[in-house]
Amino acid sequence: MSRARDQYETHAHDVLVIGAGGAGLRAAIEAQAAGASVGLVCKSLLGKAHTVMAEGGVAAALANVATDDSWRTHFRDTMLGGKMLNNWRMAQIHAQEAPDRVRELERWGAVFDRTRDGRILQRPFGGHSHPRLAHVGDRTGLEMIRTLQDRAVASGLAVYMECTITRLLTDGDRVIGAIGYWRTTGDMVVFRAKAVVLATGGIGRAYQVTSNSWEYSGDGHALAYEAGAELIDMEFVQFHPTGMVWPPGVRGLLVTEAVRGEGGILRNNENDRFMWRYLPDERRHEYAETDSEASRWVEALREGRQTDARQPPELSTRDNVSRAIYTEVREGRGSEHGGVYLDISYLPPELVRRKLPSMYEQFRELAGVDITTGPMEIGPTCHYVMGGVRVDAETGASTRTGLFAAGEVAGGMHGANRLGGNSLSDLLVFGQRAGVGAAAFAKEVAPDKPGSGELALAGTELAAPFDHHSGTNPYRLHAELQATMQSLVGIFRTAEDLETAIERLGELRAKWATIEVSGPRAYNPGWNLTFELKNMLICSEAVARSALQRTESRGAHSRIDHPDPDPAWAKRNSVVSRDGDQMRVGHSRLPEMPAELRELITP
Amino acid sequence: MPVGRTHRLRHLRVFRGTPEDGGELVEYSVPVQEGMVVLDALHWIQANRAPDLAVRWNCKAAKCGSCSAEVNGRPTLTCKTRLSDLPEDIPVQVEPMRTFPLVRDLVTDVSWNYEVNRRITPFTPPEDAPEEAWRWQQEDIERVQEFRKCIECFLCQDICHVLRNHETRNPFMGPRFLVRAAGLELHPMDRADRTPYLRDGGGIGYCNITKCCTEVCPEHIKITDNAIIPLKERVADTYYDPVQVAWRKLFGRRSEGGSGQPIPGQPSADGS
Numbered sequence: 001m002s003r004a005r006d007q008y009e010t011h012a013h014d015v016l017v018i019g020a021g022g023a024g025l026r027a028a029i030e031a032q033a034a035g036a037s038v039g040l041v042c043k044s045l046l047g048k049a050h051t052v053m054a055e056g057g058v059a060a061a062l063a064n065v066a067t068d069d070s071w072r073t074h075f076r077d078t079m080l081g082g083k084m085l086n087n088w089r090m091a092q093i094h095a096q097e098a099p100d101r102v103r104e105l106e107r108w109g110a111v112f113d114r115t116r117d118g119r120i121l122q123r124p125f126g127g128h129s130h131p132r133l134a135h136v137g138d139r140t141g142l143e144m145i146r147t148l149q150d151r152a153v154a155s156g157l158a159v160y161m162e163c164t165i166t167r168l169l170t171d172g173d174r175v176i177g178a179i180g181y182w183r184t185t186g187d188m189v190v191f192r193a194k195a196v197v198l199a200t201g202g203i204g205r206a207y208q209v210t211s212n213s214w215e216y217s218g219d220g221h222a223l224a225y226e227a228g229a230e231l232i233d234m235e236f237v238q239f240h241p242t243g244m245v246w247p248p249g250v251r252g253l254l255v256t257e258a259v260r261g262e263g264g265i266l267r268n269n270e271n272d273r274f275m276w277r278y279l280p281d282e283r284r285h286e287y288a289e290t291d292s293e294a295s296r297w298v299e300a301l302r303e304g305r306q307t308d309a310r311q312p313p314e315l316s317t318r319d320n321v322s323r324a325i326y327t328e329v330r331e332g333r334g335s336e337h338g339g340v341y342l343d344i345s346y347l348p349p350e351l352v353r354r355k356l357p358s359m360y361e362q363f364r365e366l367a368g369v370d371i372t373t374g375p376m377e378i379g380p381t382c383h384y385v386m387g388g389v390r391v392d393a394e395t396g397a398s399t400r401t402g403l404f405a406a407g408e409v410a411g412g413m414h415g416a417n418r419l420g421g422n423s424l425s426d427l428l429v430f431g432q433r434a435g436v437g438a439a440a441f442a443k444e445v446a447p448d449k450p451g452s453g454e455l456a457l458a459g460t461e462l463a464a465p466f467d468h469h470s471g472t473n474p475y476r477l478h479a480e481l482q483a484t485m486q487s488l489v490g491i492f493r494t495a496e497d498l499e500t501a502i503e504r505l506g507e508l509r510a511k512w513a514t515i516e517v518s519g520p521r522a523y524n525p526g527w528n529l530t531f532e533l534k535n536m537l538i539c540s541e542a543v544a545r546s547a548l549q550r551t552e553s554r555g556a557h558s559r560i561d562h563p564d565p566d567p568a569w570a571k572r573n574s575v576v577s578r579d580g581d582q583m584r585v586g587h588s589r590l591p592e593m594p595a596e597l598r599e600l601i602t603p
Numbered sequence: 604m605p606v607g608r609t610h611r612l613r614h615l616r617v618f619r620g621t622p623e624d625g626g627e628l629v630e631y632s633v634p635v636q637e638g639m640v641v642l643d644a645l646h647w648i649q650a651n652r653a654p655d656l657a658v659r660w661n662c663k664a665a666k667c668g669s670c671s672a673e674v675n676g677r678p679t680l681t682c683k684t685r686l687s688d689l690p691e692d693i694p695v696q697v698e699p700m701r702t703f704p705l706v707r708d709l710v711t712d713v714s715w716n717y718e719v720n721r722r723i724t725p726f727t728p729p730e731d732a733p734e735e736a737w738r739w740q741q742e743d744i745e746r747v748q749e750f751r752k753c754i755e756c757f758l759c760q761d762i763c764h765v766l767r768n769h770e771t772r773n774p775f776m777g778p779r780f781l782v783r784a785a786g787l788e789l790h791p792m793d794r795a796d797r798t799p800y801l802r803d804g805g806g807i808g809y810c811n812i813t814k815c816c817t818e819v820c821p822e823h824i825k826i827t828d829n830a831i832i833p834l835k836e837r838v839a840d841t842y843y844d845p846v847q848v849a850w851r852k853l854f855g856r857r858s859e860g861g862s863g864q865p866i867p868g869q870p871s872a873d874g875s
């Protein structure tokens with residue numbers, strides 16, 4: 001640790017982990033345990049990463065509730081949910097290792113809800129054929145992040161919080177560290193590392209209606225892209241079916257899928273349980289036939305017993321439920337504030353309060369609605385990005401040497417649509433693997449020094465917005481970007497809209513170059529936002545271009561002008577990479593699944 | 604909904620400044636929408652009047668504990684405080700938490716809390732516990748789960764007079780960390796003994812049970828009744844009865860309650 005003459009501090013580690021959500025923490029713990037010296041950087045305070053907001057649970061085939069569950073069925077559900085576009089090897093590793101990762105959390109102090117015989121309780125979720133989500137009421141993410149945070153801190157690794165990384169340092173072919181600034185002072189800081197793990201989460205702030213916090217500006221996606229790594233499947237952005245729609249200030253805030261998992265019913269303004277009409281034919285047999293079969297299923301769930309009743313139609317996959325709600329609203333059957341109704345109030349009030357305590361609070365405090373006596377108003381909200389940094393399934397290595405990625409920033413695991421609960425498990429499984437991978441890589445290489453040119457460039461970049469006098473305000477530019485993405489690159493897409501979006505994004509990029517900020521560098525959110533805007537612009541362009549290229553509908557990507565899946569595209573990942581100042585979009589062949597796994601899906 | 608309610612103006616007086624310049628309250632008029640919370644108003648000010656207004660926030664859903672501040676003098680989460688619940692006739696006053704050093708505007712330096720946290724012995728399960736030992740009934744863990752709901756907003760730390768009085772801050776860990784310690788001490792599988800630390804380094808004796816912390820907790824954790832008082836009893840019992848300490852070290856806490864007796868400090872019907 002030293003303060004250099006030209007006013008920036010430098011830290012050196014074997015492994016630098018960028019991001020302290022579930023994936024970053026898990027990677028850092030593992031790398032440290034493998035003997036590497038680890039630095040963990042995050043742009044918020046420790047413990048505030050997005051993972052803290054996760055509600056419903058973590059998916060793992062523990063088979064505590066449904067004894068016939070296994071990694072094979074979890075694998076099958078994940079692949080079917082992802083419309084077979086998932087990296088099969090990631091889906092396999094994920095299903096196989098998630099149970100151990102969850103039990104390990106318990107050994108580290110996590111306190112999950114229990115079954116009657118004292119094991120970890122599991123709840124049903126959309127697209128999962130068995131009750132599979134280990135949970136703590138509806139605050140599972142908090143439990144997970146606190147457990148990992150305590151473990152990481154106790155292990156003695158170095159934490160750098162409220163520190164934003166703006167650039168990866170490279171040396172020829174290799175990533176050798178990162179540069180950023182301290183949010184509290186605005187001062188530049190340099191991290192030298194033999195291996196860097198990106199665990200920065202998603203891109204949802206590029207949309208107007210989103211469940212994501214300000215941190216979700218796609219920093220890791222953009223850092224990787226700029227450093228020359230490949231991004232895959234960026235067109236697949238998940239719109240969660242149930243976000244709050246009213247009051248305006250909370251529009252987009254998530255209403256956990258656990259509400260439907262516990263028996264929540266969706267209705268339109270004609271009191272019609274519309275999901276019956278939207279179940280896809282090929283999976284129709286997995287759902288109840290009638291209202292009464294669905295309620296038998298809910299009853300059995302409540303009493304913790306097995307049943308032959310099948311699950312309610314509300315538990316269809318997210319892409320499908322979102323499209324259904326969107327269509328209902330568009331065709332005039334929406335609720336007062338442009339959503340539909342989600343009702344759990346037919347269950348005993350104390351059960352609702354116990355199973356969904358934070359939803360109860362959220363509606364009571366923010367909307368003045370008591371969900372034990374009346375329905376909620378909900379609508380789709382931008383929630384998760386399936387696309388991300390292309391990684392090796394075994395180690396989390398990206399296509400750029402020395403750069404690893406895990407968690408939401410990585411692509412491949414979830415294919416065209418993620419199942420609820422499969423993210424928290426993804427963080428644990430691939431966080432752990434990236435930690436191993438990065439530590440092993442760091443052992444093999446010697447440290448390298450960043451060139452002075454790169455450091456000077458980073459310094460200039462940081463200072464530039466204060467010198468501009470264009471009148472372009474970062475908040476306004478952000479609002480324009482969000483409006484563009486929301487209206488042109490949303491749930492339903494067309495070539496025309498996407499082309500318009502790409503054009504507008506180009507204009508916004510030009511405006512960005514002259515963005516003007518004022519005030520000091522210390523804790524200046526306007527200044528901070530300029531760097532996040534740059535990242536959002538890169539990610540948005542990647543989404544729009546990949547979406548234009550994929551001339552079919554699959555999972556979360558719905559093209560009105562190409563409404564059906566196309567067998568040719570079923571075998572392709574979209575690939576985005578940097579070519580000088582241009583974004584290159586292409587595709588590559590989906591890895592071929594071995595026959596024995598294929599049999600698990602279509603026996 | 605009455606028409607016109609959506610475009611009224613509300614006046615806010617927001618603290619702006621740094622430790623160097625001393626800072627001042629600056630007045631802003633903000634157009635209000637139905638259901639607006641204080642954090643929405645602060646975001647409006649950022650986007651339209653003061654792009655550099657320093658505010659800490661993340662989830663906007665009362666889940667991360669980042670947006671703590673003092674609104675009309677009361678420590679609260681700004682993302683959960685609705686403007687319509689505040690008196691209409693006076694400006695809404697928004698100031699940073701007073702217990703922690705100011706960084707800028709509404710942001711304070713809360714790093715002291717992270718240092719205190721580091722001193723608490725982490726979760727320590729027995730190494731060789733069989734699989735069945737990890738089976739617990741829901742009733743056994745309800746209290747632990749209550750403590751684990753904490754979102755680390757540090758509002759309880761902010762209101763606690765012991766910490767507000769800077770002279771007694773360092774010797775006292777504060778309510779948040781008594782909650783964490785209680786969660787660990789009551790975990791069915793934990794075997795560490797934190798009572799010496801609670802008494803000495805943690806300064807549990809400084810708490811005189813005013814219950815102000817419980818009143819501000821956004822997670823409605825009964826900090827004083829359920830965490831602090833039982834811990835105080837446990838500390839008192841331990842130091843009163845050294846045999847019990849030795850017993851616990853040897854056999855683990857579970858074995859004490861072998862005949863179904865409540866363990867010290869764990870609340871029970873007869874309040875032992």
Ligand SMILES: Cc1cc2nc3c(=O)[nH]c(=O)nc-3n(C[C@H](O)[C@H](O)[C@H](O)COP(=O)(O)OP(=O)(O)OC[C@H]3O[C@@H](n4cnc5c(N)ncnc54)[C@H](O)[C@@H]3O)c2cc1C
Binds near residue numbers: 023
């Ligand atoms: C409201 C909500 C509920 C959800 N519920 C569930 C659920 O029940 N089950 C489930 O499986 N999934 C759920 N998800 C999804 C899941 O929570 C996320 O996908 C997951 O937590 C992402 O974790 P992560 O570790 O990849 O990133 P995060 O937890 O978001 O962490 C990202 C980290 O990167 C840091 N960072 C970002 N950019 C930078 C930068 N430039 N410099 C330094 N640090 C940076 C951030 O500060 C943060 O520490 C939910 C998501 C939301 C929004």
Ligand code: SF4
Binds near residue numbers: 777815831
């Ligand atoms: S009860 Fe104790 S910890 Fe809580 S505010 Fe009062 S003195 Fe502080």
Ligand code: SF4
Binds near residue numbers: 752753755759779824
């Ligand atoms: S105990 Fe309550 S008030 Fe204190 S930090 Fe935790 S959530 Fe906040």
Ligand code: FES
Binds near residue numbers: 661662666683
């Ligand atoms: S912003 Fe997360 S608690 Fe207020």
